[in-house]
Amino acid sequence: MGIVRLAIGSLARSSGLDEERVDDMRIAVSEACTNAVLTNEETGTGEPVTISWVRHPNGIEIEVRDRGAPPESQPDALDSQGFSSRLVMSTALLQELADELQVEAAPERGTLVRLTFRIDEDTVT
Amino acid sequence: MELGLDVRNVDSHAVVDVKGEIDVYTAPKLREKLIELVSEGSYNVVVNLEGVDFLDSTGLGVLVGALKRVKAHDGSLALVCTQDKILKIFKITGLTKVFPIHASVEEAAGGAA
DSSP: OHHHHHHHHHHHHHTTBOHHHHHHHHHHHHHHHHHHHHHHHHHTOOOOOEEEEEEETTEEEEEEEEOSOOOSSOOOSBOTTSOBOHHHHHHHHHHHHSSEEEEEEETTTEEEEEEEEEOOTTTBO | OOEEEEEEEETTEEEEEEEEEESTTTHHHHHHHHHHHHHTTOOEEEEEEEEEEEEOHHHHHHHHHHHHHHHTTTOEEEEEOOOHHHHHHHHHTTGGGTSOEESSHHHHHHSOO
16 A cells, blocks of 8 residues: 555645645545445455556546445444444545545445546646 | 554553544544453553544544543544644534643643643
């Protein structure tokens, strides 16, 4: 996972994003990978998690895909003591740190998480 | 990816100095250490995150779990963190309202439990 974060950090910096946005991207991608790894473990699939990215002139799109089964039902948002579950916290981070978040889940195909980070005048150093 | 954990005692608080990156692979080590401290009777804990380079939801989950454990013994869990990139994670997830976050170990251990 550390190597993924290093690669994402390099990608972000080479695209001209400032350090705060670089950190945002590293955390968001790590979150998506963590969710994918844990889904794979829970559903016992041997398929690897794949990460791919596309550089556009005005943004970077990163896709994280797992082949495990999506959760059958929504996890409870709060546990009995009023704390958010890890997945709820993870979703909050993904939504807040990425400019756009898309999730596509299908029982046979697994889950695809697409994160978009815009590159514009305000964020380029 | 190694996670460094050192434990020391400051003003009756067990202080855990964490170094490295806390993610899905390293978080279990922190979790085990915090469980060990509580099982040994340390219910006032300070987790020093100043040496942490990375933290995500698995790390947050470990800290929340530890908070629940110490609270079951009327204890406390405080954090030390001045890094904006780490504080941001707590703010986004609303955990700044849950954990006392201090600028130094002395401040965290010296305050009321």
